[in-house]
Amino acid sequence: MRVNRSWDPIALHPEQANGELSIEEKIEILAELICRAGDEPASKSAALLVLMAIIENSTHPKVLANHAKHLAFTRCSELNAFVIVDAQIELLESELLTASSLAV
Numbered sequence: 049m050r051v052n053r054s055w056d057p058i059a060l061h062p063e064q065a066n067g068e069l070s071i072e073e074k075i076e077i078l079a080e081l082i083c084r085a086g087d088e089p090a091s092k093s094a095a096l097l098v099l100m101a102i103i104e105n106s107t108h109p110k111v112l113a114n115h116a117k118h119l120a121f122t123r124c125s126e127l128n129a130f131v132i133v134d135a136q137i138e139l140l141e142s143e144l145l146t147a148s149s150l151a152v
Contacts, residue, residue: 071102071106071112072115074098074102075099075102075112075115075116075119076119078095078096078098078099078102078116079099079116079119079120079123080119080123081095082095082096082099082120083120083123083124084123099116103116
């Protein structure tokens with residue numbers, strides 16, 4: 049029986065097999081797994097579960113959550129920059145037009 053280890057950071061980065069990954073490295077790897085293109089619900093769900101456990105068990109969960117959020121936003125924006133920019137422009141346009149119409 050073959051085990052799918054596509055979510056395992058050591059399987060993805062065998063150069064780290066002899067050394068322990070830092071929490072930041074683990075978060076970067078997991079964020080990459082979660083945000084990468086493709087339909088891999090099992091791997092992405094496993095990566096998300098591991099990421100949540102790391103954050104929950106850390107001494108500084110807010111710092112790690114913000115780091116993971118920054119990585120995810122950066123990665124997703126790299127993958128889908130134009131859609132994100134278009135959505136932000138639409139949101140800002142809506143807010144600006146609403147604010148300016150209220151000021152009149």
